[in-house]
Amino acid sequence: MGKITLSQVTKSFGDVQVIPPLDLEINDGEFVVFVGPSGCGKSTLLRLIAGLEDVTSGRIEIDGAEATELPPAKRRLAMVFQSYALYPHMSVRKNIAFPMKMANVPEDEQARRIESAAKALNLTDYLDRKPGQLSGGQRQRVAIGRAIVREPAAFLFDEPLSNLDAALRVGMRLEISELHERLATTMIYVTHDQVEAMTMADKIVVLRAGHIEQVGSPLDLYRAPRNLFVAGFIGSPKMNFIEGQTAAAHGAHTIGIRPEHIEVSATEGLWQGRVAVSEHLGSDSFFHVHDTGLADVITVRASGEIGFRHGDTIFMTPREDQLHRFGADGLRL
Amino acid sequence: MSTKASRAAARLMISPSVILLLGWMLIPLGLTLYFSFLRYNLLMPGDNPFVGLENYSYFLTDPGFTAAIWNTLALVLGVLVITIGGGIVLALLLDQPMWGQGIVRILVIAPFFVMPTVSALVWKNMFLNPVNGLFAHLFKALGLQPYDFLAQAPLLSIIGIVSWQWLPFATLILLTALQSLDSEQLEAAEMDGAKPLSRFWHIMLPHLARAITVVVLIQTIFLLSVFAEILVTTNGGPGYASTNLTYLIYVQSLLQYDVGMGSAGGVVAIILANIVAIFLMRMIGKNLEA
Known part of the structure; x- marks a missing residue:
């Protein structure tokens, strides 16, 4: 359902190559975290997978089907943005309904999916509010709700917790992990916070300057870092x-x-x-x-x-x- | 600014400007009201007797009055529709990355720096003139009869001229509004499967609503008092075909030296402007909240 394969993918902005040739396999149902210092290309990589940026060369496959040239909407991926990117003039209900409205999902089916998403995310009481009237955590949940109702092949999260305060971050971390357990959908999660990476991931991809430094389970990376960079990056305080x-x-x-x-x-x-x-x-x-x-x-x-x-x-x-x-x-x- | 003393000091310190502004507005308004009740014609010196509402009844029954009201409304609405529609299109175009962006943007803003009298003259003599105008040449080149814009379609021509002047303003405001739109929202909509047209309709246009409100309010204030363009091009004619309220007041008061009548017209204009303002605030003022 949600197997994503990148082969020899590169990305250049003008003369600057931000992603040198890169291979990566993401299995169905995995929770993969891209982690690295800021400017390491992890968000760019996510946007390449999402289709918001065109690859300079290489291939992206989703579920074994070529997706390199597909527009974002056709890739059956849902993305949760760092700023949540909620539509401020629409109520929570309309925000969540928007992707279905664009896909011409029948009204009663829309209502049913909104209902179940709202229940799962504790948003039932807020459906008629505007995003501006919600707290940061609630907005985050609306953004996730908008992603869920599309029933995507994979979820993409772009530093979704970085705008939340510390206590809320821990709570949302748990909620996203629970969501993954329940939906068993592939999730790709970008963060610069190695604690998030360690606690949530099935598989961590450590990136530096567009290169994959190491791929492995959190404990693999902790116990056997492949090089100095990974050793210094994973673990807190630093090695x-x-x-x-x-x-x-x-x-x-x-x-x-x-x-x-x-x-x-x-x-x-x-x-x-x-x-x-x-x-x-x-x-x-x-x-x-x-x-x-x-x-x-x-x-x-x-x-x-x-x-x-x-x-x-x-x-x-x-x-x-x-x-x-x-x-x-x-x-x- | 929360202690009693600081609030008192604040009031004391802003009082000069408030008093100045009040005087600035209230004295002319009061004098206009006062003159509007007098028979006060500069061609008939002598005492200026109080005549009640006589000036108003003459002004409101003037054959040009109804025409002037409709012309004013047509001018305001026409220019608003053209500038906002055109402004949105131009703003969308100028927001695209392109070569020579800075220069193009300055060129687009340029008409706003040309004073109304000059731009009206340029239009009258260089574009719309049925003999020498560019449009006349264009028509002749196509083998058509030159069209005398200012005589055949005077109000439309003036709407065109005024729109040309105000288009940059609308474009500028709408462009800045467009640039403040969070690009992640557009990307989210793209991920959600919205085609470019739906992205415009569902995301951009609601985001622009507040800017459009500002443009409508500000432009309406200025468009109600368009004057120079009419004076320079058509002189309100032919007949009353391009006379708006401002121009009618000018005709009444200055051309006929009738201070009383002009003042009455001014008061009528104030009342009409306020009616328009109330309607506007009712309709679109809520966009400015929150």
């Missing part, structure tokens, strides 16, 4: 990278160790440093350690009970089995 002699001792150009894989102690350990900033979250504490002689700053994560303060001396021991080793070319050894 620590250490070069020089310490790395050479492990037979690598760079070694990486995640903050949560370092044991801390006030009295003894492999590495020594001075705490510069400590962040206490209650459940966890993060310490930013300077003067280790290894890197500018080493971040460690410890349980919330451990309290170091600014200027304290701290001893750290990395867990050997959790060390990531990278060669001089940045690739995993």
Whole structure:
């Protein structure tokens, strides 16, 4: 129903190639997240799939059928935009009905689908309001409702949660995940927030400058990042990278160790440093350690009970089995 | 601005401008009202007796009055339809990316900078003149009889001239409105399967509604008082065929030196303008809210 295949797809704006040749397969029913820093081409890639941008070369197939030249409306994809892109002069009901009205769906069928979408998204009481009278989360749900009623082959989300406040974002994240479980439709989700990527995805596609750096399940990426970029991008706080002699001792150009894989102690350990900033979250504490002689700053994560303060001396021991080793070319050894 | 003292200070500080504006408007209005009740003709010096509504009854029963009312309405409506229709088309075209966009936009705005008298003269002598005008040459080149626009279709010609002047204004306002439309909305509509025409009808036009309202309101105010174009081209003629209310008042008061009659005409014009304004606000004013 919603298998999407990109083969050798490129995109140039003038002389600038933003997407170098790229291959990607998205299976039916998968929740795929494109993640990467801003300007990495993830939104462009989504718009290529949507048909809002023309590919410069290459092929896009949807369900095995050539879709490269198809106009957006014919691709049976529904998109949820970052700004929600609701039609401000139409009521919620009319917004949701719009794609069906354009497709000449019979009135009673329209009403039925609006009813069920509104029920699923808790919008029943708001159907006659205008988008301007809704809160951010409600607008987001209307945008999703407008996508659902088209019964598309796949949903495309373009940073849909970036305009919401933190609490709402967590809630909507759950709702979208639940929606995916219920509909079992392919979803492609673009975000720069790796927490969203980790929590929602079946498959994460990490992009940098249009290149796919790695494709895999969230835990694959966390446990075995293919290169330094993925290692640094996935995981929060970031992985620590250490070069020089310490790395050479492990037979690598760079070694990486995640903050949560370092044991801390006030009295003894492999590495020594001075705490510069400590962040206490209650459940966890993060310490930013300077003067280790290894890197500018080493971040460690410890349980919330451990309290170091600014200027304290701290001893750290990395867990050997959790060390990531990278060669001089940045690739995993 | 919420303490008593600051509000009092604010009132004190804006009072000079309010008083000035009030004086500016109320004194002429009061004098006009006062003159409209007097027999006050500059050709008949002497005392100016109070004559009640005599001026009004003469003005309203003037053979040109009914014609002037209809001409005024036809002029306003005609120009509004042409400028808004044409303005939307031009705005849509100018919004497309194209070579030389900046220059084209300036050219489109240019007619608005030409003063009404000059543009009317240019039109009268260079385009509409039945002997030397460009249109006359065009007609002759096609083997047709030259058409004397200002004599045969005076009101339509003036509507054309005034539309030419106001088209840039409408285009400019509508273009800026069009540019403020969120492109994601158009893309969403495209994804939703809307063809270009439905995108225009369902997304762009509702978005333009407020700008169109502004254009209608502002243009109506100015179009009710079109004068220079008529004076320069047709002098209100032939007969009363192109006399609007403003021009009729000019004829009554200045050509006949009748201050009382002119003032009465002015008051009638004020009342009519307000009736039009009330209708406009009723019909389209709600677009300006929210």
